[in-house]
Amino acid sequence: MPGPSPAPGSGSPGSRRTPFLWGVATSAFQLEGSPHADWTSWDEILSAKPTVTNHYELYREDLALLRNLGVNAYRFSLEWSRIQPREGVWDEGAVAHYQEIIDILRRDNIEPMVTLHHFTHPLWFIKKYPWHEDASVEHFFRYVEKILPALRGVRYWITFNEPYVLVLAGYFEGCTPPALKNVPLGVRALKNILTAHAAAYDIIHAGCPDAQVSVAHNMAALAPWKRWNPLDKLLARVAKYFYNHSLLDAFLAGSLRIKFPFKEELVIPVPIKGKLDFFGVNYYTRIHMRFNPFKKMGVEMRHLDIDGRGLTDMGWEIHPRGLEKVLRYASALDVPLIITENGIATRDSQKKIAFMKEHLDAVERCRERGMDIRGYFYWSLIDNYEWLQGLDARFGLYRVDFDTLRRIPTNAAAYYSYLIKNRKF
Ligand code: BGC
Numbered sequence: 001m002p003g004p005s006p007a008p009g010s011g012s013p014g015s016r017r018t019p020f021l022w023g024v025a026t027s028a029f030q031l032e033g034s035p036h037a038d039w040t041s042w043d044e045i046l047s048a049k050p051t052v053t054n055h056y057e058l059y060r061e062d063l064a065l066l067r068n069l070g071v072n073a074y075r076f077s078l079e080w081s082r083i084q085p086r087e088g089v090w091d092e093g094a095v096a097h098y099q100e101i102i103d104i105l106r107r108d109n110i111e112p113m114v115t116l117h118h119f120t121h122p123l124w125f126i127k128k129y130p131w132h133e134d135a136s137v138e139h140f141f142r143y144v145e146k147i148l149p150a151l152r153g154v155r156y157w158i159t160f161n162e163p164y165v166l167v168l169a170g171y172f173e174g175c176t177p178p179a180l181k182n183v184p185l186g187v188r189a190l191k192n193i194l195t196a197h198a199a200a201y202d203i204i205h206a207g208c209p210d211a212q213v214s215v216a217h218n219m220a221a222l223a224p225w226k227r228w229n230p231l232d233k234l235l236a237r238v239a240k241y242f243y244n245h246s247l248l249d250a251f252l253a254g255s256l257r258i259k260f261p262f263k264e265e266l267v268i269p270v271p272i273k274g275k276l277d278f279f280g281v282n283y284y285t286r287i288h289m290r291f292n293p294f295k296k297m298g299v300e301m302r303h304l305d306i307d308g309r310g311l312t313d314m315g316w317e318i319h320p321r322g323l324e325k326v327l328r329y330a331s332a333l334d335v336p337l338i339i340t341e342n343g344i345a346t347r348d349s350q351k352k353i354a355f356m357k358e359h360l361d362a363v364e365r366c367r368e369r370g371m372d373i374r375g376y377f378y379w380s381l382i383d384n385y386e387w388l389q390g391l392d393a394r395f396g397l398y399r400v401d402f403d404t405l406r407r408i409p410t411n412a413a414a415y416y417s418y419l420i421k422n423r424k425f
Pocket of ligand 1: 030161218282387
């Protein structure tokens, strides 16, 4: 296996001279679970109970896999519910645990990118201060304020992973905590989450002026089911604005514009204008939309295998061109872009390799066109717990045997190492 590529940080952070970040991404709960998180107590709304990879115990072995791969960056998250298991109670051991991970990464010349919030919450938080309550912002702020001086050696921060997915799942679909189906509360929750981003951005910069801070925004290619159908086209356009663009506009203008059909546009001020040093894009797939009066809000969504690449094990379309599109949208922000997640659930290594190759070709085309793309993080290092699918979705470069917990390299791991060594970005 190749050795590590040059460590980032030879230039000033985020400067043109900083080497391209070749990374993999994970999230704490998906690898290590937590006895104190809201997720474990929501078994009734999940089809599978989270059984995970024991990463909390096996982290040293897993970090050694990063060295084997030769990545120079690693995105991972802190599990807030381990750090603050009860209101007002801090577990210094958990903080020390995450610091040790950072120290190992630094020793190995691997740039840590730390996500403060990746979908899960402490149980006490979601029960007493769910995001639609304004007090949520204050509690998140206290967590960030606590963790920041305690963690040394981190320059890249993601405040929230996929704020829109968090709100859509928790307040529109009602399939994740707080499991509500309430649009106005969802809008309030989104406003509070973005306000919490702004607060976190400010304290991170107060402690570390050259920190690089962003959210990771899930962006999708959204298309009409039937191109000739004006209603499908309209739907896809509205969805594209809301899902992909409205957050970009909020960073540019400092307000969220939400338009419900037949209602006046809602303009909600959010204090996030310019609070972004780079922009994290998570991209996986394309979704086709059609108007169907028998479905919720008249919308039906489907993955269609239009290009004949086959669907993933989760039934998602493989559509590398979509990555080019969303990167083009995101470049309107005029900050460097980093692909903070891109990956495929499949047991077929050849398919994983083709996925990776074609998406990195798309990144290369974007860079050739002059887009400022500074990094790519494959999701994920090892197989893990996939939120609504459990353990069947195999995203890992390393396969996990969930009976023995052995990590077994797939051919895609060797391929990624090869790309890192030979692809000149
Ligand atoms: C999330 C990950 C998830 C992946 C695949 C992303 O949207 O950030 O947590 O595992 O999608 O579904």
